[in-house]
Amino acid sequence: MLITFKRVLKFAWKDFSRNRANNFAAIFVLVIPILLATALLVFQGVSTSVVSQIKEKIDVTAYFKSGATEDDVLNVKTELLKLSSEIKEVQYVSKEKALQDFTERHKDNPDFLNALEEVGGNPFLASLNIKTEAPLQYEKVTSFLTAGPFSQFIEKVDYSQKKDTIEKIFSITSSINKFGFALGAVLFLIAILVVLNTIKLAVDSSREEITAMRLVGASNWFIRGPFIIQGAICGFAALLICMVISGLAAYFLSSAVAVLVSGFNLFGYFISNFWTILLIQIIFGVVLGALASFILVRTYLKI
């Protein structure tokens, strides 16, 4: 058994080094699906980051009438937190804090400060800033505030103004996601067909050899073993190429991507997902190469 395995490895390596042209073609063709699979993973990472950033920015602000006391506001805050476990955070912003924030934000802009002075006093309202786990919860929060027992204290809830924008952004993101994956899947399928075809050419050129091996009494595994290992070697070589390409691309494109998707560090993502990327590249390189050889050699073993 061991001696057979050793021989299969030896044959595989010899055949690999003798069929350089075919194998180089196979390696470079295998690079395509591996890179595509890696790109899809990165694309998914980018879109997840975009969605979570949007989610992070979405909130509902309830402004309280000027007559509402701090106790009333805090009471509403307590009730809100009881409303649903999906309410992530409720932040109380008092009238004074709102004024302070505004002044701080516009300290370099005298126009705003002048306008504030002209109005006189503190024109801001106390507010509660609410964040939930899922965007759908905002609807519930809004109706609780506007139609519930505390509606008398509420001046306005700004969700309805943001609603359209929020829904639009989510629909665009999910469309881009769907389109990206559909396009990726199609390209991927094409890439696999090209891989199968290239390896088929390599196996076809050994068709007579395979027949001759069957005729001298070689077992199926003794014949197909070297082909499978050659496929795996090609896949492994393609994997190394892809690792270098994707690593360099992540490194050099990192700053450009950070401009497009603020806060997304491409190279950091590459490093932190290194093992996942490596696993995907192994599956689409080594496994695909070996599997394609296995399937294609089988056709010629039927004598």
Added chain:
Amino acid sequence: MISFKNVTKIYPPNTVVLDNISFEIKTGEFVSIVGKSGAGKTTLIRLLLGLEEPTSGEITFRESNVLHTKRQQLQELRQKMGVVYQDYKLLTNKTVHENIAYVMAVIGEEDEKIDREVREILEITGLSEKANNFPNELSGGEQQRLAVARAIVNQPDVVIADEPTGNLDPYNSYEVVALLKKIHDNGNTVILATHDKEIINKLGERVITLDDGRIIRDDLEGKFIL
């Protein structure tokens, strides 16, 4: 050792290649199968190797029914037959040495034994100088000798040669037949399919004559009569 019992082979729709053939070959015999081109010699060998199935009849090799043998066992049967094919069927991606070593590796021989016996057989067949060449770098005669070397290296139960001299000049033909004779003298069974009259007449061994898919003669010390 080998028996064909009422074997018929018909290719669709109705081309009869072998018509109710029956014969037996005993261990240690040298049997020539002769006939014109298309008489059914190659089909007969293909049936024996399990490369094709007969339309009817039974073929046994060492008590195993070739027709009802599973793939794995069929491969084991093939290991016991050394075959020289009309078109050589050499492993084009392997060197002369590796071509011969391959059939020994198939049956799991040790590396030292493979190396020693391959060298011996290369010596016998006069291919030592070409050990590291690939088949396409050999002449027709050398390829033929390589095919013979590969067929006999495992000392199989039977050596089957299908038109081994078909593409050779008289000198090379004589060499190949002499090699087969030597194998036979060592006690091996040899089956030689040919349409070369001179070779058969010189051998003076058993001759089965095929014509239009039927056996028309089976002589123990036969001549080429057609």
